[in-house]
Amino acid sequence: MYMKKISFCGSIRYVIRDSYWNGSCWTHRDLFDLGADPTRFIHYVGGNGFYFDEVIEDRLSELGIKYTTEELEEVFFPFLAPHIRRIIRMFGSNEPEHIKKWHDLSQEELARHHEDLHPFDKRRVHFLRCGRIDMGNLDCRPFKHFNILLEKSRDERETLIEAMEARLKPREIRTYVYAAFNLQDYFRGSLMRNHPAALDPEKVEEVFLDALCRLNADPFFFRGVPDHDPKFLHPYLRRYVIYFFDYEFGRSPGWEDFIRSIFSSQEWRAYQRLRSRKTTPLPEACKLLGIDDGKLNSMSVKDVTRIYRQLAKKAHPDAGGDHETFIAITQAYESIMRYMALKGR
Structure with a gap:
């Protein structure tokens, strides 16, 4: 019940x-x-x-x-x-009794029961439990934290997951949607596929809407749900439109590891020295990104991110850019983001 x-x-x-x-x-x-x-x-x-x-x-x-x-x-x-x-x-x-009963099953038996679970459910629960974007193949191992979904209707699963989502922090919400809908799969081969804040925001919006429509028309997901017309977005999925468009991407937990991976030891030390300095003054940060500081207050986070992304692509070491320039514009971007956060934007 x-x-x-x-x-x-x-x-x-x-x-x-x-x-x-x-x-x-x-x-x-x-x-x-x-x-x-x-x-x-x-x-x-x-x-x-x-x-x-x-x-x-x-x-x-x-x-x-x-x-x-x-x-x-x-x-x-x-x-x-x-x-x-x-x-x-x-x-x-x-732990409730209806969860304990799965503990004595072998991995093979549990895997058979998990075949009833939709990949979207697995990805949601896995992110809510582990906070990871890069999940790998969730079908290769029957994780025990999926057991809470077994022997439940679509309606009960949605009720349970929505209660779990309520514990997300605002900066995690859009990243959660990105991972839950497996949007990184649309960016195969991209170095930034697990760092959605650095991707083209218009492309991310496009693939999100595509994934949402595909899920809305998926009979496996809506098994046991009466009278669902794929022409209309089902109430079970409407909250994800709000989650996606009302929130911005936060800094992913692996951002620091990613930055470190693209630099040599010498470059990483330079980056750390730069980060240890005081925040880049706002006028200087705006100048580095080519933004008129008088117009900054009329710009959105998305506008600034788009400018940073374009500059970062050119300065990226893997693209033959200058690592010191890449470090400087990254620091400038972070300074502007902190300024905008303080202004509640």
Whole structure:
């Protein structure tokens, strides 16, 4: 069982749902409509004691749903009083029973179960767990952190993953979308494929929309989802449009390693000395990138990034450019980015 938050015409309501096998795939069904306030079904009796309204238990029994008290606590967990949540975290099981059951399977058996998982689901969970863009072949090994997706409908998987996404930092969100949709696959052979901030932003937007449309028309992804018309973007995918276009790429964790890999030891030491200096003065940074500092305030992060990318391509050591120039414009770009961040842009 799980709780689904449903937004419609400006109002919000919550529904208890469950995933079930319909004979050919996992799908979902509504069990109980909680309305706008699930807390009204929780009754406290003093101390740490509480119970759920009998109307819920009666309805679940009527439907023949088998459940435990712990499962119902998990469904209502976000709406329990803070001191109750602390007690459950302290003394409750670290892992639900429906996850523990996969631990005793061999790698081969687990791999067979993971065949039911869509690559998009694997990439999302892997990034949320490990924070990596370069994931390699996720089918070659049945990672245990994929087990949370097993025996769940598309609706329950989306509910679970969306809750995990809520813990992302703003600077991680667009990079997460880039990795989840495997956009780096569109840039094979590019040195910057795992550093999306340095790629052509218009090309990245183009391939994102292409990948989004492909996924929206993928019957494997929408297995068990009734009445999906590929002509219209499904609500499960709409949030990714917001994630992609409302956020900017942050500095990837591997940026420093990438910079180091393209320099010799002497060049790397020069770069480190430059980085150890004070921030490049803004007028000087603008001059290095050929930006009129009087017009900087009217420019967007995307505009500055486009200019930096063009200059970096020419100055890149692999393209026969001058490494000192490359270091200087990189430092200037970083200075301008810090200035724009301070201005909330």
